[in-house]
Amino acid sequence: MSTLRLLAADGAVSDAALNETGVYARPDGPLRSRIAYAAAHVVPQAFADNTPGQPADIDWDATLAFRRNVYSWGLGVADAMDTAQRNMGLDAAATRELITRSAEVAREEGGSVVVGVNTDHVDDSHITLEQVIDAYKEQLQFAEEQGAGPVLMASRHLARVASDAADYRRVYREVLQSASVPVVLHWLGTAFDPELEGYFGASDWQTASGVLLDIIEENPGKVVGVKMSLLNAESEISVRARLPEGVRMFTGDDFNYVGLIGGDTLGQGDSHSDALLGAFAALTPVASAAIQALDAGDPEAYLRILGPTEELSRQVFAAPTFYYKTGVAFLSWLNGHQPAFQMVGGLHSARSLPHLSRIVELANASFALEDPALAQDRWHGMLRLNGVSA
16 A cells, blocks of 8 residues: 655654545536636746745746646636735736736637736835826736736735725726726735735725725626635625625635535525635646536535545645645645746745645545655655655
């Protein structure tokens, strides 16, 4: 029996049986019962200067092949977002090139792509509201020119300069009125980015959600969906129930997505969320198989397939949550989607070996290792490199 060597926080080692891969089949076309986007990461050149503060040197072959793989499983791609290390190593020039190249791949593959629109190309940490609006519009126009659906991300600049909810309403109103296609609004919680404290003018989600809903209602036809990333199922369900007709909820809750996506199918309320998740970049075949089960009217199979992955996702997104990108790239490497465990800005060093060991253990348990023998070989090699017998 083949085994995986595991490493505990105190340095103790143990072994677990290596499972076979899950038997999952690619769908014949797009998934039907849910819209699902995987928020994809970027792969740097392994030989590049992948150290903090250096410009991103992207391995475009591996990065774009990863996106083609996502499309082959029936999911869409959410690109140039937090998972791609926006504000954590992906510089403005690399972001623009990523959007251009990713949109081209989407056209070639017949896939759906949405991309992040932010203000992060502006170097000044403090700018005026007018400059925030102009910066948003500049990126929005670029995304539209590439033919990608825009996701209006939360702006650190706006969080710094806004004095009250009225400022948020004004900025979003002016930006949304300039949009030529409906956008997705992204509400990112402080677990992902502490600099966004008080976004939408309040620190409590109940008050802030009222402002978000006001923005949507004051700009009819301009918002096609909301991506909520608060890691709080109660807040998402509350906002979801109050969305205007035609506006979708895309869960960004990497802790509670199984129930939120299942929703009414699982007897949990009279609605459900679609998905725009970093977790689905790490779990693409499993996520696809689970939603295919919903397509087939088999909620029990959905739970059986996707349910075990939630513990894995909670480990990947464990505090400090903004380092979850390390786990996504680590699983990409284990699963053979990139040649080396390297990340832009040196972020591959952001998690400990025991933390990564737990990811290996849970990925094995939830059948998220696409090629178990390859994952075993790579992980054991990493352990040996770090002085752990495997």
